[in-house]
Amino acid sequence: MWLGYDVVLALLFMATAADIPFRWGVSPLAWAVIYAAATLRFLSVWPGFFRLLARNWVYLLYPAVCLVSLLWSAARGATLVGGIQIAMTICLACYLGWRFAPRQLLILAFVTLMIGTTGSILNFSLGLFGGANFSAVGGLTGIYANKNTLGHTALMLMLLATTLLLMPAGAAPRPTRWLAPAAIVMGAVAVVMSRSMTSVVLMPLYLGLLMLLNRRRLPGWMRHLAVVAAVLTLALAPLALSLAGIDPMAALLDATGKDATLTGRTDLWAIAAGEIARVPMTGHGFGAFWAAPQFESQRFEVLRAGATSASFHNVIADVAVGTGLPGLVAILALIVTTLRRVARNWRMDGGPLAAGLLVSVLLPLNLALAEPYLYRQHEFMLSWLVMLGISLAPRRPKPPQRGQERP
Numbered sequence: 579m580w581l582g583y584d585v586v587l588a589l590l591f592m593a594t595a596a597d598i599p600f601r602w603g604v605s606p607l608a609w610a611v612i613y614a615a616a617t618l619r620f621l622s623v624w625p626g627f628f629r630l631l632a633r634n635w636v637y638l639l640y641p642a643v644c645l646v647s648l649l650w651s652a653a654r655g656a657t658l659v660g661g662i663q664i665a666m667t668i669c670l671a672c673y674l675g676w677r678f679a680p681r682q683l684l685i686l687a688f689v690t691l692m693i694g695t696t697g698s699i700l701n702f703s704l705g706l707f708g709g710a711n712f713s714a715v716g717g718l719t720g721i722y723a724n725k726n727t728l729g730h731t732a733l734m735l736m737l738l739a740t741t742l743l744l745m746p747a748g749a750a751p752r753p754t755r756w757l758a759p760a761a762i763v764m765g766a767v768a769v770v771m772s773r774s775m776t777s778v779v780l781m782p783l784y785l786g787l788l789m790l791l792n793r794r795r796l797p798g799w800m801r802h803l804a805v806v807a808a809v810l811t812l813a814l815a816p817l818a819l820s821l822a823g824i825d826p827m828a829a830l831l832d833a834t835g836k837d838a839t840l841t842g843r844t845d846l847w848a849i850a851a852g853e854i855a856r857v858p859m860t861g862h863g864f865g866a867f868w869a870a871p872q873f874e875s876q877r878f879e880v881l882r883a884g885a886t887s888a889s890f891h892n893v894i895a896d897v898a899v900g901t902g903l904p905g906l907v908a909i910l911a912l913i914v915t916t917l918r919r920v921a922r923n924w925r926m927d928g929g930p931l932a933a934g935l936l937v938s939v940l941l942p943l944n945l946a947l948a949e950p951y952l953y954r955q956h957e958f959m960l961s962w963l964v965m966l967g968i969s970l971a972p973r974r975p976k977p978p979q980r981g982q983e984r985p
Contacts, residue, residue, distance in 0.1 A: 580622075585686070587615050588674050592690040595667070595958040596731055598697070601707055601721040609956065616670045630676050634971060636915050637672060637964055639908035641665035643901050644864035651863025652870035660865040663955035671961040675968025680923070680935055683965055684738055685754055687938075691735040692757060695764050697721045698728055702771070717773030724886065729774025730945055731958070733781055736765035737788060737941065741934025744792050749931070776948055784941055791924075791933035843891050843948060845883035849876065850895035854902075861902035889950035896953045909953060913943065916967035923970050935966060 593599065594608040620627055631638060645661035648654055678686065698720020701707040707721055717725030739761035742750045769777045853867065853876065867873050868888040880890075890896050897905045920939045924932040942959035946952040951959040 580619075583615075584619070584674075584677050587612070587619065588678065588683075588686050589690055591616075591670055591674065591961070592687060592958060593693065595956055595961050596690060596694055597722050597727050597958075598690070598694045600723045612670070613666060616666070616673065619673065620669070627673060627676070630968070631669070631672060634672060634968055636911050637668055637967065638665075640905065640912055641668045643904045643908045647861065647863045647866075647901050647905075650860050651866045652872065653863060653866040656865045656869035657863045660955055664864075667955050667957070667961060668964055671964035672968050675965040675971075678965075678969060680966060680969045681749070681931055683969055684741065684931070684934065684938075685750065687962065688735065688738040688742060688754060688758075688761070691731050691738065692761050694721065695728075695732050695735050695761070695768050698732075698768055699764050713773070715773060718768070718771040720768065720772075725772040726774045726776070726949060729769050729772035729777030730949065732765040732768035732772065733777045733784070734938065734941060736762050736769070736781070737784060737934065737938055739765065740785065740788055741930055741938075744788075744795050744930035744934070746930075776945060780941065780944060784937055787940075788933060788937045791937065792930050795930055843884075846880060846885055846890045847892055847895055849879055849883065850890040850892070850899055854895070854898045857902060858898070859902050859904075861898060861900045861905060864900045864905075867899050887950055889954075891948055891950055893946035893952045896950065900953070905953075912967075913952070913963065916963045916970075917943075919967050919970040935970075939963060939966060 590608065591612050594605060594612060597605070599605045599608050641661065641664045644657070644664050648657045648661060651657035675683070697707065698718070701721055702718060711719045713719055713725040715725075718728060719725050720728040722728045722731070739758040742754050742758045743762075745755075766781070769781050853862070862870070862873070865888075868877065885891070890899065893909070894906065897909050901908075916939060920932075920936045924936045926932075939962075942951055942963060945959065951957060952963070954960070
């Protein structure tokens with residue numbers, strides 16, 4: 579009973595955190611259902627779950643700082659609501675990491691992101707959900723709120739699908755291995771059509787890194803061909819571009835609808851630096867900058883700089899403006915803990931699954947430097963780091979299967 583309950587809870591949580599229900603306007607209802615279902619599950623295994631949180635207290639530091647910032651927040655209502663939401667997000671991610679093994683989490687994430695990418699492609703090609711939506715620069719948004727979400731989730735899907743293909747036969751369910759090639763193709767199409775600069779640039783880099791980490795799983799001829807292709811590309815590409823009179827950075831920026839400020843990101847970071855300088859130790863309070871009336875003029879400057887969401891598009895800037903130095907220390911502790919655990923797992927195992935998990939953690943860290951990730955409530959990338967970190971914790975006791983505390 580509880581296994582099916584937890585699988586449905588995990589899929590609903592991942593899908594809603596990945597913004598899949600956005601197009602239908604049911605995200606608030608979905609979160610209400612998730613909160614109720616998660617609370618029931620927490621209570622059913624509370625003693626064991628409490629011990630899990632105590633052992634992994636480092637993951638609770640950031641939500642604790644967000645809640646404590648209520649004491650000095652410039653918008654206490656927003657900080658209280660946001661603090662409770664991020665605490666619930668982290669607790670649920672901890673529970674799912676406790677409940678499922680890393681391989682199971684990868685499969686659940688693959689299924690979730692496959693739904694989102696497939697829905698976006700079908701909506702574009704067949705108009706199943708009201709027809710395709712495009713951003714101001716022509717990037718496909720799919721069923722998501724913006725083009726970057728489609729590009730980032732599609733790229734993550736490609737990494738997970740490639741990992742499933744590289745895993746030994748029997749290590750992953752056959753249906754997921756059958757779907758993996760289609761997922762890679764659809765993911766690549768979605769990344770290109772989204773015109774998300776970060777996704778377009780990182781796609782070959784991260785797929786190449788994944789292949790490099792799994793080089794022993796590849797046939798010899800494929801490894802040699804990859805080395806020759808890489809050498810020729812590095813040697814001849816600069817010469818070819820020079821002869822053609824092409825500035826690669828300018829061409830990339832033009833193809834993705836960007837400019838030299840990365841769609842105003844450098845301007846956003848300058849505004850954030852000014853706010854951080856005002857209150858470097860405490861910040862304005864979690865989420866307060868985006869809600870307090872006294873920051874209306876600064877928020878107008880943020881909009882002029884090109885922001886389309888309540889974010890400075892950089893995890894360091896967003897955390898520092900919200901919760902200051904304590905928040906930076908807390909989120910860094912969370913990131914380092916998960917990185918250490920996935921790296922240890924890869925050193926000890928070295929297999930395709932371990933390599934895929936490592937790359938799937940590195941990608942959100944890379945994206946968070948230019949996108950609104952790893953600091954907000956109800957967010958897939960942050961939840962993914964927490965789930966994997968808990969699941970890979972040393973000597974991870976399994977939760978009760980029948981809702982009963984083990985003797």
